Amino acid sequence: MSFRRLLVAAILITILCALPWASAADNADGQTAQALRRFDENKFGMFIHWGLYAIPAGEWKGTYVRGIGEWIMNRARIPVKEYEQLAKQFNPVKFKGAEWAQLAKDAGMRYMVITAKHHDGFAMYGSKASSYNVVDATPYGKDPMKELSAACAQRGVGFGFYYSQDQDWHEPNGRGNTWDFPAERKPKVYLENKVLPQVKELLTGYGTLSLIWFDTPGMLSEEQVSDLRRTVKTLQPSCLLNSRIGHGKGDYFQTGDNAIPIQLYSKSKWEVPATLNDTWGYKKNDQNWKDPADLIAKLADIASKGGNYLLNVGPTAEGAIPEAAQRVLQTIGKWLAVNGEAIYGTAPSPFYFPDITWRCTVKPGKVFLHLINWPGPNFRFEGLESKVKRAYFLGNGKEVPFRQEGRALSFTLPETAPDAYNTVLVVEIADRTPRVAPGYVHNTLPARLDLYAWTARLRGEELRYDRKTSSASNFRNAERDRNELWWYPYGALSGEYNVEFTYACDDRIAGSRFQIGVQKGNQGPAHVALQGRVEGTKAAFVTRRLDGTLRIEPGDQHISFGLPDDDKSAGIKVRKITLTRR
Numbered sequence: 001m002s003f004r005r006l007l008v009a010a011i012l013i014t015i016l017c018a019l020p021w022a023s024a025a026d027n028a029d030g031q032t033a034q035a036l037r038r039f040d041e042n043k044f045g046m047f048i049h050w051g052l053y054a055i056p057a058g059e060w061k062g063t064y065v066r067g068i069g070e071w072i073m074n075r076a077r078i079p080v081k082e083y084e085q086l087a088k089q090f091n092p093v094k095f096k097g098a099e100w101a102q103l104a105k106d107a108g109m110r111y112m113v114i115t116a117k118h119h120d121g122f123a124m125y126g127s128k129a130s131s132y133n134v135v136d137a138t139p140y141g142k143d144p145m146k147e148l149s150a151a152c153a154q155r156g157v158g159f160g161f162y163y164s165q166d167q168d169w170h171e172p173n174g175r176g177n178t179w180d181f182p183a184e185r186k187p188k189v190y191l192e193n194k195v196l197p198q199v200k201e202l203l204t205g206y207g208t209l210s211l212i213w214f215d216t217p218g219m220l221s222e223e224q225v226s227d228l229r230r231t232v233k234t235l236q237p238s239c240l241l242n243s244r245i246g247h248g249k250g251d252y253f254q255t256g257d258n259a260i261p262i263q264l265y266s267k268s269k270w271e272v273p274a275t276l277n278d279t280w281g282y283k284k285n286d287q288n289w290k291d292p293a294d295l296i297a298k299l300a301d302i303a304s305k306g307g308n309y310l311l312n313v314g315p316t317a318e319g320a321i322p323e324a325a326q327r328v329l330q331t332i333g334k335w336l337a338v339n340g341e342a343i344y345g346t347a348p349s350p351f352y353f354p355d356i357t358w359r360c361t362v363k364p365g366k367v368f369l370h371l372i373n374w375p376g377p378n379f380r381f382e383g384l385e386s387k388v389k390r391a392y393f394l395g396n397g398k399e400v401p402f403r404q405e406g407r408a409l410s411f412t413l414p415e416t417a418p419d420a421y422n423t424v425l426v427v428e429i430a431d432r433t434p435r436v437a438p439g440y441v442h443n444t445l446p447a448r449l450d451l452y453a454w455t456a457r458l459r460g461e462e463l464r465y466d467r468k469t470s471s472a473s474n475f476r477n478a479e480r481d482r483n484e485l486w487w488y489p490y491g492a493l494s495g496e497y498n499v500e501f502t503y504a505c506d507d508r509i510a511g512s513r514f515q516i517g518v519q520k521g522n523q524g525p526a527h528v529a530l531q532g533r534v535e536g537t538k539a540a541f542v543t544r545r546l547d548g549t550l551r552i553e554p555g556d557q558h559i560s561f562g563l564p565d566d567d568k569s570a571g572i573k574v575r576k577i578t579l580t581r582r
């Protein structure tokens with residue numbers, strides 16, 4: 001063979017060897033990218049927390065257990081031997097996969113994520129890897145996930161599993177159960193004997209999975225998480241992984257539970273997991289159902305900021321989704337049936353949000369203004385430079401009169417909102433994508449910015465939000481959980497600020513204290529940044545400048561409003577804090 005032929009042969013062999021490998025890798029990445037696009041378009045999903053914890057339903061041995069229901073084993077320090085006994089009572093005779101899938105469909109939810117195994121370690125599907133599962137350990141003896149995954153597939157609802165990969169309170173080598181298993185963990189043993197085999201079962205027994213939703217990373221090493229990721233992607237390359245797999249190995253980002261970024265967040269695709277009341281797993285006495293108007297506004301808020309909304313229901317041990325939850329979801333579904341065009345498949349807002357009057361989503365040639373708090377008959381919208389051709393309500397098709405002068409648009413609206421929940425105003429523009437005036441672009445926040453109670457996470461099961469006064473109340477501290485407002489800047493707010501506070505209260509609590517804190521980084525206790533005392537306001541809302549400076553760094557996790565431990569000012573009503581950059 002001549003040298004030339006040898007060279008050609010060598011090159012050919014190199015190409016041939018490289019090709020299949022390259023195309024397989026491209027294929028996996030390509031499938032992930034395509035799945036992410038579909039995930040982004042879907043916007044709204046149903047989360048389901050269902051497990052043995054639905055039996056005690058928030059009460060252990062006659063005593064109420066505070067906090068999220070699926071944590072009862074941990075909070076009440078229930079020994080494995082005792083908690084395991086619950087399986088013998090688990091018999092969800094009312095469960096019908098078709099009804100749950102249909103409810104998701106009716107609610108306008110385009111994917112579903114259900115707990116295959118939560119932190120308690122109990123598999124809610126038929127597992128060969130552990131007999132601690134719904135088929136082998138309960139009188140029910142069937143696999144509800146077979147029925148549910150099929151019912152979702154039939155209706156075109158995406159299907160995925162929640163799987164607690166790091167905490168497992170049933171296993172000596174899983175993380176979290178320190179009351180039964182004080183000895184050191186061998187994560188490898190747990191990973192290889194339970195996690196990897198179970199994840200394989202989930203990927204091979206339930207059709208195409210849209211995603212696997214891991215939670216609370218901590219113990220597994222980067223290499224172990226890589227193994228976990230590879231296990232998933234080898235079996236189903238299009239199955240998405242959330243960021244809570246740990247070590248930055250997810251396909252999309254999760255905010256904290258019930259945490260919505262204060263402004264547009266565009267670093268990557270993200271999703272907010274959220275509760276419909278104050279728990280994930282069913283708790284019999286939690287009737288604090290969120291108002292559908294609020295949830296619809298939150299859906300618009302999240303879509304406007306670039307996220308997905310994964311909204312949870314906690315079915316009972318009998319296998320029924322609480323009726324109150326069903327009613328709320330049906331109401332959202334009715335709104336989406338009319339207004340879905342302004343949610344599904346939209347791009348986020350090119351504008352920043354100066355207040356809580358409107359939110360914004362975009363499609364080619366169209367700007368959707370979601371009027372989540374009715375502005376009254378004269379609505380002025382600033383910052384759009386594209387020529388407006390036409391404006392109308394999405395719900396009833398009625399034309400809306402407007403004037404456009406420079407960067408200001410003035411709309412003439414009815415006195416009251418045409419839609420009781422969220423009226424969508426469609427603004428047709430001459431450009432394919434809106435041109436935005438400098439100073440209004442989402443990533444150039446103004447020097448003065450309001451943080452409304454409405455954009456905060458209400459942290460604590462006693463807190464309440466009132467839409468009429470746009471304020472949160474009932475801040476009294478409770479054992480281990482503090483009732484606080486938490487705002488999540490996600491990097492958007494670094495700087496030093498003067499702070500104003502807008503609130504109302506009765507004169508009788510005048511002089512009592514409150515505090516504003518910053519969670520430095522994302523671990524450890526919040527650092528108290530500012531303290532203040534309330535004046536009596538005769539129940540009217542007032543705005544007061546606070547002494548001191550609030551310093552926010554790029555990695556800080558949240559800003560909080562709450563009361564010191566000894567405080568009496570629980571009756572305060574909080575509308576917003578205003579930050580002015582120094």
Ligand code: H79
Nearest residue numbers: 049067068070071074075215216257273280480
């Ligand atoms: O599955 C849901 C929660 O169970 C899970 N994530 C969502 C989607 C979650 N795991 N950990 N956390 C949430 C953080 C939990 C913190 C708390 Fe507690 C549990 C606060 C109150 C109960 C642990 C026990 C910390 C304080 C007491």
